[in-house]
Amino acid sequence: MPGVNRTLSVDLGGLVLGTPVLVASGCGGSGRETAGLVDPKKVGGVVSRTITVEARKGSPTPRVAETPSAIVWDTGLQNPGIDAFVSEELPALSRGGPPLFVSIGGRSLEEYVRLTSALQGHPEVVAIEVHLSEPDDELGRPLIGGHVDRMTEIVGACARMSLVPVFAKLPWAPTQLAELATAAMRAGAHGVVVVDAPPALAIDAQRLKPALGAATGRLAGPAVKPLTLAAVHEVARALPDVPLVAVGGVRSGLDAVEMLLAGAWALQVGTATLVDPAAPVRVAQGIARYLKGKNLASPADIRARLRLPAGAGTPEVQV
């Protein structure tokens, strides 16, 4: 395709990003910390850490432990609460930074409503990512977004109220992902983020106790890539027209390409950003190199292009 203008830009159903690579929630700081180490103009987008209605002190330390090719972490959603976030962090986060997604989390429908409402009228927020992995205080369930009823109710409320696109970050409920994604889309979500990190436990055997202050945490980093790919593949096959943002285990450009092939429209980089603040740019460049090598014009050209063997018992993805 000589002479064709290649692009890294992706169109998530109207929301256009310069590259398909975002910084995952909780891994981007306030945007100022790594100034000088990464050019914000080359980052596709950044998701804020999850913001709750009230300020949270977060979990006891240690909050991170290493396991083979992964980390187990739990920060307990430490954050200053929505009001302080809007007044103190939002201006700095968005100023000169990449497109900003704000992640919101709660334990009741009302909290999500209040959070969504507080974020309206802030043009620097391009989208809302709904974190749904907290316990459900109203219904007494361990995972607020793990059920179709609540997914519908909460995402529906956020979507109806929000002037910017709402993405549902699917909680780790592997047998129900397609069902939950469908519920979120029916309720008015603009897209889905696949998939929140799985619960994990790291143990310090010498001390007979969990490695984390909060006991259990969740798994992130390179090791989870094959799990994310399976989840993305499953949801993308069920909902091929839904903007799908992959998250979990992306470190390199090729990892990102794999996510796109499996059906992602864009993807997020978490742990890798903690190791290399320029990871989102490096990953995007890796995608560009790959596309160039295959003589393709844009990330959308490889989306869901995974070739399934005819004998694999699963029909080929329609693209």
Place this chain on the structure above:
Amino acid sequence: MPGVNRTLSVDLGGLVLGTPVLVASGCGGSGRETAGLVDPKKVGGVVSRTITVEARKGSPTPRVAETPSAIVWDTGLQNPGIDAFVSEELPALSRGGPPLFVSIGGRSLEEYVRLTSALQGHPEVVAIEVHLSEPDDELGRPLIGGHVDRMTEIVGACARMSLVPVFAKLPWAPTQLAELATAAMRAGAHGVVVVDAPPALAIDAQRLKPALGAATGRLAGPAVKPLTLAAVHEVARALPDVPLVAVGGVRSGLDAVEMLLAGAWALQVGTATLVDPAAPVRVAQGIARYLKGKNLASPADIRARLRLPAGAGTPEVQV
């Protein structure tokens, strides 16, 4: 505790094993392959690969791919079918070998019944492990054991018919593990194996296709340890009196100790056996060293002894 006889033996509710370390299903061959590399008398037990009613050719190759600190595999349950297994493999598997668990798998209730029946009257089989991760042909569901109704029905049928203890290998359904384990126990299982490997996808980006012939596979190896620990911890807290065999990610003696601390009564070693045929013995020796260092007498002494921080929001395990 000077003078006390230390032991590695564990009592799984009456089923006594010399060590708490078994070879996981699908990773032990016929028992003859690695003769000379490992002393079968020092292996706690071995689980056969999963046997189905009819012979299976298995999945197309490649059947294994490496991902960070893990493998994605799918053998498609290649096996000679129950009749050939009983007549040709069973005698060799059990002769001089460690206690033998036979894994059975099917896609309908009837298949499980036929399998269980065919294994009766073979004293060399000390237990049956029910593999429940196949699709359900009768009800058209993707995961036969992922629902309380079928878990109850199938495990109930096997348990009623079997003269040897029946263990249910819980399928990967993270949000429902305690519920499924409870159903299995109510239905008459002797214990549970926690947990079958999660679905995973490895992609060969250069060729735009899955790395495995079967497209998706499942994840095993060191990377999954934190997921297994979380699952074991959850099930053990819900069912502290149920013999629980952990599987997934154990490579060293300390890994095994972590499983015991999280609540396992015994554990299985899969991938690590493929790398080091003597892994089950090495792991047991590692447990022994740990117990000695802590001056404890037996693996049961550390079972579910994980110390949870008071502030972690989760009550301390009762032992």
Place this chain on the structure above:
Amino acid sequence: MKRARAEVLSTRKVGGFHSLTLVAPEIAERARPGQFLAVEMPDGRDFVLRRHVSIHQASRRGGWAGTLEFVVEPTGPGTTWLSAVKAHEFLDVIGPLGKGFAYPKKLTNCLLVAEGRSAAALYFLAQELLLRHKRVDMVIGGETLETVFKPIEAKRLSQTVAVMTADGTLGERGGLLDALPEVVERTKTEVVYAAGDAPTLQRVAAFCRTRNLPAQVMIEEPMACGFGLCYACVVPVARADGSGYDNLRACVDGPVFNPARVLWDVWRTEAATMMPTPPEGLPVVRTWPG
């Protein structure tokens, strides 16, 4: 089959390959051509399985008695690590694994066909055939000069050698198959031994079938264990009684197979790859960043 903590005696660069010589008497003693080793990878890496390498040389007598040699091509993390191992380090190896090549009882004229580093296994075979007073001829090849394995050694071991390279930098330009008809004719080949990648082996198999030549091929099917535990490495092989086929483990029932019995189409179809055509006229929003 033995397991050894084997000292690396020496290492050597051979064209684009690396050769390692180990001290492992118990394995060397038992090794036959076509058999292989499973080498453990170091702790703390993000890849966990053993790597499998053909035995290039096993010395049972003389000054090198008790040593084993294998050859690696650095194509991935494991072989790259092996290529950097230094003399006097130790490797955990299990071997000899699998069934090696069978030697012909009556037939005499053997043609050995191999490409790239796969040839390593055949040099060991050539020696054993010579000890049995067979005639050995060779066709070896590679992409380029660098990846033709030890052409001088090939000359030393065989009556005639045809060298083929894809780019013509050594010998003739072309693939192994291009040389076969002429060589088989000229050397009056009675038995063919081959090693290489699957497409090449399939073509060799087809060639031998049309000519009614008995043959043995060494198949490199990706393995997990290498000693029969996991059924990762299967190859579909027709039953002798014609009743169908079995998926046999290449690591215990191979890696050497009778190509006439391998169901090449069953085995290789699954591996086929389709490239998507780049779609035309996509929306172009802006050019590469950075």
Place this chain on the structure above:
Amino acid sequence: MKRARAEVLSTRKVGGFHSLTLVAPEIAERARPGQFLAVEMPDGRDFVLRRHVSIHQASRRGGWAGTLEFVVEPTGPGTTWLSAVKAHEFLDVIGPLGKGFAYPKKLTNCLLVAEGRSAAALYFLAQELLLRHKRVDMVIGGETLETVFKPIEAKRLSQTVAVMTADGTLGERGGLLDALPEVVERTKTEVVYAAGDAPTLQRVAAFCRTRNLPAQVMIEEPMACGFGLCYACVVPVARADGSGYDNLRACVDGPVFNPARVLWDVWRTEAATMMPTPPEGLPVVRTWPG
């Protein structure tokens, strides 16, 4: 904060520790005592996060201008790997990170208290204090002779040095706290700087509080990123206005804190460990295998 691909100029064994000197002018230029570096681990390992090390020396002038030195104790995979790095290899480092020690404006007599390799950060501090014409005294310690960091260097930098070891192999037998009352008295200490593990720092904090001594402590809270992105590394610090506390990130708001403001009990309670008593009279079935 800069990122550099820094060449290792030299490495050296110092007792039980390893010291590495890097060429990283942009970082060296900006470095202050108490600040640290985040060092990337090599590809292909099963551990992924950077490792965090205190700056032991940053030379801005003279023959070593543009170099940085840090010290590692091989206690885990990362520090073990770092201990084996050789001269002329390259490390990806980010630094200087965090807020360093503040120097007293008026007060003069500084006491530097540290155990094990944590002392490395304080030798850099001592030099800077000396440049500012402060009096420096030191109390350093370790489990044993081997883990007392550079006692001779300590003598060179300070007026007096008290060395404490748990086993009495060097200096006095005992912990750092055992020496403090006498040294503080004798040297007329006005400011205390401390580095070490959390229990020691908590005890130093309590000591300084009772004596009303201003102090600064360097806290090593496990980190993930090291540059403020992840909130892994928090320490509870009382607000100046008395309205409660904030969990501050040790990597950007520390690692140096005013110990009087740290809520030691909140922070450390969570870390408490209980050992189960071995239950008696368990069924003993048979003895150890093998």
